[in-house]
Amino acid sequence: MTIETKYSIGDEVWCNIYNGIKLNITAVHVIVTTVDNVIIEYSVMRNGIAWCKTENELFPTEEELLKSL
Numbered sequence: 823m824t825i826e827t828k829y830s831i832g833d834e835v836w837c838n839i840y841n842g843i844k845l846n847i848t849a850v851h852v853i854v855t856t857v858d859n860v861i862i863e864y865s866v867m868r869n870g871i872a873w874c875k876t877e878n879e880l881f882p883t884e885e886e887l888l889k890s891l
Contacts, residue, residue, distance in 0.1 A: 827850055836880070836884050838891070
């Protein structure tokens with residue numbers, strides 16, 4: 823099984839936390855529950871505060887985040 827992630831550790835991403843902020847990916851979590859069900863989550867951090875977010879909650883640019891709202 824090959825699993826490809828959208829982001830990698832060290833990438834900067836945007837998320838709709840506090841009306842949109844830029845975060846750094848600090849870890850990638852891959853959860854395989856069945857062959858057809860793979861969950862990819864990312865640990866993101868800014869100013870010492872960490873969150874766990876899924877791929878659909880993260881955006882590569884501020885513009886992409888704004889388009890999603």
